Amino acid sequence: DIQMTQSPSSLSASVGDRVTITCQASQDISNYLNWYQQKPGKAPKLLIYDASNLETGVPSRFSGSGSGTDFTFTISSLQPEDIATYYCQQYDNLPPTFGQGTKLEIK
């Protein structure tokens, strides 16, 4: 199975800050990488697909980049409603696997 390693595991930032989360795959997955947001008590929501494509309706402050084994998820200006846990997920190989999650908190 492909291992997905996210860092950091948790992050505290202030409103308006630029926030970056990284995700590293244990082998080359091209751009077959998605990012999800899960707010407390809610189901996850797809934000970014194919590494850099913004899902319809998702604010433009969210972005993704990368290919191969190294990927980055960025919030350009953190908003209070962005408090959530973020997960990366690869689908290059079966089984699809998720990173362990990054819990984002407001400082």
Add this chain to the structure above:
Amino acid sequence: EVQLVESGGGLVKPGGSLRLSCAASGFTFSSYSMNWVRQAPGKGLEWVSSISSSSSYIYYADSVKGRFTISRDNAKNSLYLQMNSLRAEDTAVYYCARDKEYSSSINWFDPWGQGTLVTVSS
């Protein structure tokens, strides 16, 4: 509006069985692959199983292979997960999630249902 509503969760003893259902609405269910993804309490996300639009392609995580069976009824816009020989480690919220249209492989999970809690305990 696309909607997925899971049901069938509950408390079951180790070794028992449970059948989860997912009712879909707001889209052409028969055109989409569907998935089950679970989340143990306080833990991350784990893909469980996937079924293609016409049920031609079915995949399982190793952790559930031989115990769980995914199926769908396109006439009823419904997805199912039959869970047998349940173990304590199967305790989780189970989500159904739509995949890409007309795909035989797994791509993404979007949208997700609200989830149904399965607790395996004596």
